[in-house]
Amino acid sequence: MKTAITDLCGIDYPIIQAGMIWCSGWQLAAAVSEAGGLGTLGAGSMHPKVLDQHITQLKASTSKPFAVNLPLLYPDIDAHVATCIKHQVPVVITSAGSPKKYSQQLKDHGIVVMHVVSSTAFATKAEAAGVDAVIAEGFEAGGHNGRDETTTMVLVPAVVDAVSIPVVAAGGIADGRSMAASMALGAQGVQVGSRFVASEESSAHEAFKTAVCEASEGDTQLTLKELTPVRLLNNPFYQSVNHAYGEGASKEALQELLGRGRAKKGMFEGDMTEGELEIGQVSSLFNEVLPARQIIDQMLTTYRETLNQLPKP
Numbered sequence: 001m002k003t004a005i006t007d008l009c010g011i012d013y014p015i016i017q018a019g020m021i022w023c024s025g026w027q028l029a030a031a032v033s034e035a036g037g038l039g040t041l042g043a044g045s046m047h048p049k050v051l052d053q054h055i056t057q058l059k060a061s062t063s064k065p066f067a068v069n070l071p072l073l074y075p076d077i078d079a080h081v082a083t084c085i086k087h088q089v090p091v092v093i094t095s096a097g098s099p100k101k102y103s104q105q106l107k108d109h110g111i112v113v114m115h116v117v118s119s120t121a122f123a124t125k126a127e128a129a130g131v132d133a134v135i136a137e138g139f140e141a142g143g144h145n146g147r148d149e150t151t152t153m154v155l156v157p158a159v160v161d162a163v164s165i166p167v168v169a170a171g172g173i174a175d176g177r178s179m180a181a182s183m184a185l186g187a188q189g190v191q192v193g194s195r196f197v198a199s200e201e202s203s204a205h206e207a208f209k210t211a212v213c214e215a216s217e218g219d220t221q222l223t224l225k226e227l228t229p230v231r232l233l234n235n236p237f238y239q240s241v242n243h244a245y246g247e248g249a250s251k252e253a254l255q256e257l258l259g260r261g262r263a264k265k266g267m268f269e270g271d272m273t274e275g276e277l278e279i280g281q282v283s284s285l286f287n288e289v290l291p292a293r294q295i296i297d298q299m300l301t302t303y304r305e306t307l308n309q310l311p312k313p
Contacts, residue, residue, distance in 0.1 A: 001013050001014060001300075003166075003183075003188040003189055004133075004166040004188040004189075005133065005166050005168060005188040005189030006189070008112055008132060008133060008166060009038050009065055009067075009090070009091055009112060010065045010090065011033075011036060011037060011038050011064070011065055012036030012037075013036045013037050013296065013300060014168075014188060014189030014190065015032075015036075015037035015038070015179070015189065015190055015192060015296055015299060016037065016038040016040065016067070016093075016135070016168060016189060016190065016191040016192070017029065017032040017037060017038065017039050017040045017191075017192060017193075017196050017292075018040060018042075018069070018170065018191050018192060018193030018196070019040040019041060019042035019043065019044070019067070019068070019069020019093060019095075020042050020142070020143060020193050020196070020197060020278075021042050021044040021045035021143070021263055021267070021278075022042070022045045022203065022204065022263060022264055022267040022268035023042065023196070023197045023202045023203055023204040023267060023268075024040055024041055024042030024069070024196075024202070024203065025041070025042075025054060025202075025203035026041060026054040026055075026057040026058040026061065027061075027201040027203065028196060028199060028201040028202050028203065028292060029041050029054075029058050029066050029067075030058055030061035030062045030066075030201075031199070031201040031291065031292035031293060032196070032292050032296065033062045033064040033065060033066045034061075034062050034064060034293070035292060035293040035296040035297070036064075036296065037296055038065060038066065038067050038091065039058070039062070039066045039067070040066065040067040040068065040069050040093060041054050041055065041058065041066070041067070041068045041069065042069050043068050043069055043070050043071075043074075043080050044069065044070075044071040044074055045263070045264065045268075046080075047076065048076050048079035048080060048083060051068070051080055051083050052083050052086075052087075055068070055083065055084075055087045055089065056087070059087065065090040065091060066089070066090060066091070067089070067090065067091035067092065067093050067114075068080070068084050068089050068091075068092055068093070069092075069093045069094075069095060070084070070092055070093070070094050070095070070102075071094075071095050071096040071097070071144075072094055072095065072096050072097025072098065072099070072101075072102075073096045073097050074096075077102075081102055081105065081106065084106065084111065085105075085106070085109045085111070088109070088110065088111075089111060090111065090112060091111065091112045091113075091114065092106050092111050092112070092113050092114075093113075093114045093115070093116065093135065094113065094114070094115045094116070094131075095115065095116035095144075096116075096144060096228075098125065098129065099113065099115045099126055099129045099130075099131050100125075100128075100129035100130075103115075103129050103130040103131050104130055107130065107132070112132050112133075113130070113131045113132050114131060114132060114133045114134065114135055114168065115129075115131045115133075115134055115135065116134075116135045116137050116170070117134050117135065117136055117137070117159065118136075118137055118138075118139070118145065118146025118147075118148060118150065118155070119146060119148055119150065119155070120155075120158050120159055120161075120162040123136065123159045123162055123163050123167075124162055124163060126163075127163045127164070127165050131165065132165060132166075133165050133166040133167065133168060133188075134159060134163060134165060134166075134167055134168070135167075135168040135169075135170050135191050136152070136155045136156045136159040136160075136167055136168070136169060136170065136187070137152070137155070137170035137171045137191070138150060138151045138152025138153070138154070138155045138156070138170070138171030138172060139151060139171065139222055139229075139231075140152055140171040140172035140231075140280055140281040140282065141170055141171035141172065141193060141194075141231065141280050142193055142194050142197075142220070142231050142278050142279040142280035142281075142283070143193070143230060143231065143278040143279075143280075144228050144229065144230050144278075145222055145229045145230065145231055146229065147225055147229050149222065151171075151172075152169060152170070152171040152172050152173070152182075153181075153185070155171075156169045156182060156185040156186065156187055157185045157186055160185065160186035160187070161186075166188040166189070167186065167187050167188060168187060168188065168189040168190060168191050169182035169185065169187035169189070169190050169191070170190065170191035170192075170193070171280065172280060172281055172282045173190045173191070173192050173195075173282065174192060174194060174195035174282040174285055174286060175195075175285070175286075175298070175299055175302050176298070176299045176300065176301065176302025176303030176304070176305065176306055177302060177303075177306050178190070178282075179299055179302075179303045180303050180306040180307055192295075192299075193280060194212065194279050194280040194282050194283050195282070195286060195295055196292060196295065197209065197212055197279060197283075198212050198213050198283075198286060198288070198289045198290070199289065199290060199291065199292045199295055200289060200290065200291045200292070201291070201292050203268065204267050204268065205266075205267065205268055205269060205270030206270065207270035207272055208266060208267050208268075208270060208272070208275075208277060209289050211233060211235070211272055211277065212233070212279050212283045213283075213286065213287045213288060213289060214287070215233060215279065215283040215284050216284050217284045218284075219233060219234045219283070219284065220232060220233050220234070220279060220280065220281050220283065221234065221238065221242075223238070223241055223242070223245075224241065224254060224258065226251040226254055227251065227254060227255060227258065230276070230278060231278065231279065231280060231281070232276060232277055232278060232279075233277035233278075233279050233283070235266075235272055235273065235275070235277055236273045236274070237262065237266070237273065237274050237275060237276060237277075238277070240257065241254070241257065241258075244257055258276070262274070262275055262276035263275070263276045263278060266278075
């Protein structure tokens with residue numbers, strides 16, 4: 001399957017695994033890349049030495065292209081950029097900030113740069129900053145999100161119309177049907193996060209994988225907009241956040257309630273009570289943990305079936 005994204009990244013299929021904190025180690029990235037997609041390391045939860053180790057292990061496990069996701073708000077970002085350049089990482093996906101400072105530096109070393117956006121305004125700024133492609137992520141997505149609550153169905157065609165570089169659709173994509181819909185909206189590829197959380201190779205805790213597979217419609221909510229908007233699975237911690245809102249909690253009180261390390265506690269260490277459980281709305285559409293290759297194979301099969309089932313003009 002050839003699109004502008006497969007050509008840009010040198011991959012077989014236009015399926016990008018999202019760089020999800022605490023869930024996206026080298027095992028998952030290697031499995032996705034070996035299956036023909038673009039595996040991604042989630043550097044947001046890694047110290048510089050840990051990222052270096054993961055890239056080294058990933059390169060030893062696959063000769064195929066891969067990516068590193070760099071949230072630009074993290075304090076170790078300069079060290080992470082240097083590590084990506086040292087290892088000649090094929091693709092860097094930036095997010096949570098302006099890519100202007102780093103795009104040309106990375107591209108000067110032959111690295112493809114994509115940036116995650118939640119609005120047309122951010123998309124045009126990213127294009128002006130020199131990125132090679134943008135990932136338009138609707139608010140259905142898990143983890144940190146845009147404040148505007150623009151859905152993927154609305155955001156993707158708007159961004160496609162606003163920029164001249166390739167667009168990847170993200171948010172609410174977990175199977176071939178949503179992949180086909182994304183392509184119909186003008187996307188050249190899709191980024192998939194939540195579905196790969198529930199993969200055998202994901203570094204997420206087994207208790208978190210189970211909770212994701214058991215999620216039902218309406219079990220996730222976008223919250224904490226006063227801090228950094230994040231979509232969370234309903235659990236006792238989320239309920240305490242909701243209660244705090246009901247009590248009129250200030251931004252400072254919400255920050256104190258959130259504290260530090262809650263995402264690691266929940267997603268990586270398996271504390272389903274006090275942990276912060278970041279996952280997308282689409283978690284309600286699947287119910288089993290599968291190997292990453294099988295997830296991709298199923299997506300491609302359903303994608304082709306969906307296209308064949310569409311009414312002929």
